[in-house]
Amino acid sequence: MAAGVGKTFRMLLDGHAEQEAGIDVAIGLLETHGRAETARLAEGLPIIPRRRVRYRDTVLEEMDLPAILSRAPDLCLIDELAHTNAPGTEHPKRYEDIEDVLAGGIDVISTVNVQHLESLNDHITELSGIRVRETIPDAIIGQADEVVLIDVTPEALLTRLRAGKIYPTERIDAALNNFFRVENLAALREVALRQVAEEVGAKRLTTELVGSREESVAADAPLAVGERLLALIEPYPGAQRLIRRAWRSSQRLGAELDLLWVRPPGRALSEDEERSLSALRQLASVLGARMLEEESDDAAAAIVDVALKRGTTYILIGRSRPARGLARLRVPLPQRLMQRLPGVDVRIVADRSGRSNSERP
Amino acid sequence: MSVFVVVIAAAAGVLLGLAAGYWLPPHGRAPAREGAQAARRILLPFGGEAISRRSLEAAVRLAKAENAVIMPAFLTHVPMNLPLETPLPVQAARGMPLLEAIEQRVSSQGIPVDSRIGRGRSPRDALRKLLDEEHFDRIIVSADEDPRTGGLGYADLRWLLERVPAEILILRPAPEDTRRISADALSGHF
Numbered sequence: 001m002a003a004g005v006g007k008t009f010r011m012l013l014d015g016h017a018e019q020e021a022g023i024d025v026a027i028g029l030l031e032t033h034g035r036a037e038t039a040r041l042a043e044g045l046p047i048i049p050r051r052r053v054r055y056r057d058t059v060l061e062e063m064d065l066p067a068i069l070s071r072a073p074d075l076c077l078i079d080e081l082a083h084t085n086a087p088g089t090e091h092p093k094r095y096e097d098i099e100d101v102l103a104g105g106i107d108v109i110s111t112v113n114v115q116h117l118e119s120l121n122d123h124i125t126e127l128s129g130i131r132v133r134e135t136i137p138d139a140i141i142g143q144a145d146e147v148v149l150i151d152v153t154p155e156a157l158l159t160r161l162r163a164g165k166i167y168p169t170e171r172i173d174a175a176l177n178n179f180f181r182v183e184n185l186a187a188l189r190e191v192a193l194r195q196v197a198e199e200v201g202a203k204r205l206t207t208e209l210v211g212s213r214e215e216s217v218a219a220d221a222p223l224a225v226g227e228r229l230l231a232l233i234e235p236y237p238g239a240q241r242l243i244r245r246a247w248r249s250s251q252r253l254g255a256e257l258d259l260l261w262v263r264p265p266g267r268a269l270s271e272d273e274e275r276s277l278s279a280l281r282q283l284a285s286v287l288g289a290r291m292l293e294e295e296s297d298d299a300a301a302a303i304v305d306v307a308l309k310r311g312t313t314y315i316l317i318g319r320s321r322p323a324r325g326l327a328r329l330r331v332p333l334p335q336r337l338m339q340r341l342p343g344v345d346v347r348i349v350a351d352r353s354g355r356s357n358s359e360r361p
Numbered sequence: 362m363s364v365f366v367v368v369i370a371a372a373a374g375v376l377l378g379l380a381a382g383y384w385l386p387p388h389g390r391a392p393a394r395e396g397a398q399a400a401r402r403i404l405l406p407f408g409g410e411a412i413s414r415r416s417l418e419a420a421v422r423l424a425k426a427e428n429a430v431i432m433p434a435f436l437t438h439v440p441m442n443l444p445l446e447t448p449l450p451v452q453a454a455r456g457m458p459l460l461e462a463i464e465q466r467v468s469s470q471g472i473p474v475d476s477r478i479g480r481g482r483s484p485r486d487a488l489r490k491l492l493d494e495e496h497f498d499r500i501i502v503s504a505d506e507d508p509r510t511g512g513l514g515y516a517d518l519r520w521l522l523e524r525v526p527a528e529i530l531i532l533r534p535a536p537e538d539t540r541r542i543s544a545d546a547l548s549g550h551f
Contacts, residue, residue, distance in 0.1 A: 122447040131442055237475035241464065244457050251454070275495060282478045286437055287457075288448030 004166030005152045007111035008032070008079055012041040014109055015077045019045065026073035028101070028108075029063040029094075031080050034168060045077070053086045060086040065097045068106070075107045082116035082134040095140050112136065114192040149196040154185035194254070197226045227255035230312040231289075232303060234261060235269065235277040242318040243280065245349050247287045249316070257289040260306055262299040300336045307341055314345045400473065401429035404497040404527075405463070408436035408484040409512035410455055411543035413503035416532050417466060420501045423530075424472045432497065433463045434477040436487040436513075445480065458544030466542065485517045497527050504533040 008031065019025045027047040032038040048071055051064040062085055068076055078101070083094040091097050098108050114120060118135040125131045141147060152160075160166055231246035233239040243259060250257040259280070269277065284291040296302035307315060315337055331339075334346045405412070405420050424431050435456040437449050460476055467474040477495075479487030500521065506512030513521075521529055 122443055125443060125447075237473070240476050241461070244461055247453070247457065251450075276475070278494070279475070279477055282480065283476075285446055286449050286478050286480065287453050288450055 003033075003113065004157060004160055005150045007113075007150050008038050009041060010148065010150055011077050011079065011109050011111055012038070012045065015045050015075070016041075018075050024074040026068070026071060026076055028068045028076040028078040029080065030077070033166075035165065037165070046073075048076075053088050055086045055088060062086050062089055063094065063097060065090050065100060068101055069104045072104065072106060075109065076101055078108055078110045081110040081112040081140070082136045084134050093136070095136050112141075114188060117141065120191055147196055149192055151189065151193065154189060157185055190254075194226070226311075227253045227313045228258065228311050229253070229255050229314045229316060230258045230260055230303075230307055230310065231316040232262070232318070233259050233280060235273040235280060237276055237279075238318060239276070239280055240283055242316065242349050243283055243287070243289065246316045247289060249314070250289075253314075255313070257287070258306070258310055258312070259284055259289050259291045260303060261291075261293050262302045263293055263295050264297060265295050300333060300340065303337060304340045307337075307344060312341075312344055314347060315341070316347050316349050318349055401427045401498040402432055402475075402496070403427075403429045404432050404434055404477075404491075404500045406434040406436055406479065406484075406488050406491070406500065406502060407459070407506065407512065408438070408487070409506055410459065411541035412459070412463065413505055413532065413534050414540040414542050415534055416501055416503040417463065417542055419530065419532055421467060421470050421472060423499065423501070424467075425470070429498070430473045430475050431467045432475050432477055433460055433467070434479050434488070434491055435460050436479040436481070436484040436491075438483050438487060439480060441482060445482075449480075455544075459542075462542060462544055484513050485520060488513070488517070488521075492525055492527070499528045499530065500525065501530045501532065504531050 012027075012030075015025045015027070025045055027042060027045050029050070030038075030042055030047065032042070048064060048067050050061040051067070053060045053062050063078065078094070078098055081095050081098065085092055085094060085097070089097075090100070098110060101108055113132075115132045116135050117138055119138050121132060121135050157166075227250075229246055229250045231242055233242060246259075247257055249255075261277075261280075281291055292306060294302040294306060303315070306312070317334055317337075320333065334348060337344070337346050403420050403424055405416065420431050423429065437452045437456065439445050439447060439449065456478075464474050464476060477491060479491040481487030481490050502513055502518060502521065504515075504518065506514070518531055522531075
């Protein structure tokens with residue numbers, strides 16, 4: 001979540017537990033940030049010394065990747081996953097070093113703050129006003145067998161900060177005035193909780209696809225957390241209203257929003273439709289919604305496919321145009337979706353655009 | 362015989378037509394248009410938390426007279442330290458209800474509406490990008506927009522008059538009518 005919540009502490013605790021269980025554990029890289037408690041907890045765990053790297057006129061200390069690979073413990077503890085290495089080392093980024101360690105058959109426990117995740121970087125910058133420079137691709141977290149969230153309330157974290165347990169005394173005021181504000185920490189906490197929930201959900205969906213007995217049990221369980229909305233759109237002006245309504249619902253539910261346009265194969269767009277599509281993309285981008293386009297003759301099948309892949313829990317549809325000809329005999333799209341997606345809510349969004357305002361002052 | 366054949370052909374034609382109506386997916390048909398083919402386009406840009414009621418009323422009157430589409434455009438500004446395409450949830454939370462309220466007002470008058478979102482480093486930059494991408498026949502702005510809340514200031518209005526090749530209507534609110542439309546004007550929940 002943020003510096004000082006206890007990530008390194010937890011990593012070391014896990015290291016001790018594994019060591020007691022007979023696993024060969026070594027610390028590949030530890031950042032205590034001068035915290036005595038953390039340094040004390042590292043006692044008893046073998047540390048692979050850092051190496052010195054000369055960069056211009058400075059000598060920097062970096063993790064010794066060749067030494068870790070040579071020592072080859074069963075489990076290596078490597079702090080600060082998002083760290084940028086000094087030039088002249090094997091890789092520019094520490095997460096790339098860790099990929100080598102994993103490839104060498106060594107298990108790794110590492111630590112990272114949520115603001116370092118690439119996909120969340122802009123969002124967190126807008127929330128906090130502070131841009132974090134060191135980022136890691138989200139896929140790195142996706143590769144982890146387990147993601148553990150260290151959750152601390154903003155108030156508790158600030159108490160720890162003021163008590164000098166996170167930064168030295170001279171840095172406390174600056175920290176309080178910058179990143180360590182209750183609103184920033186609360187926002188980060190929310191983002192972190194949501195991110196981990198999504199990771200867990202994504203992993204569950206992946207295992208469900210494999211199809212073992214345990215997984216079929218998991219498939220019957222309701223989604224524990226996280227709503228995901230899917231709004232079905234077409235390139236015409238009224239779709240903006242649907243998107244705004246869907247976005248508003250997603251805000252209330254704290255859910256992600258996907259937009260889907262099922263495009264019939266080979267269909268050419270008119271100039272008006274091109275403009276509408278461009279406006280929809282712009283709207284989606286400002287709202288942070290993901291716009292998806294699928295080419296298919298069978299709209300229902302394409303929607304079901306996307307909904308299953310994305311873990312959709314709500315589908316929002318605008319009011320459909322009156323059916324003509326034998327199309328009147330066809331089962332309407334909402335019903336078809338409800339039949340094929342049990343457990344997914346289907347909502348038809350009313351068009352309130354023409355509602356009278358005469359009663360308003 | 363030939364009569365019989367013609368009847369069969371006509372029946373087959375009807376059946377084919379009905380079947381096409383059945384099998385063609387709804388999105389295979391051209392979507393209903395909200396307005397005439399060559400409707401004039403009236404841009405109503407705003408960046409603040411409310412717009413002048415007189416501006417909106419003027420846009421509605423003109424749209425009725427000219428058979429035009431009103432295009433309210435919410436101008437967002439992206440801070441320099443963020444990529445231009447970054448999501449803007451805070452500004453969206455302010456602008457979307459207002460956009461919805463404007464659309465409701467315009468639609469309730471039977472006038473087609475087609476909203477836009479402008480994105481730029483400032484409201485003027487957002488408007489410039491919008492104008493670069495699309496043609497608008499007329500632009501209606503209010504002179505009482507507040508640049509401190511994201512609206513267009515006097516310098517922006519001057520820039521509009523000097524640089525933009527569209528018909529521009531700048532409305533100065535009458536002293537006795539400073540009413541503004543904000544998200545509070547929304548009918549029903551949003």
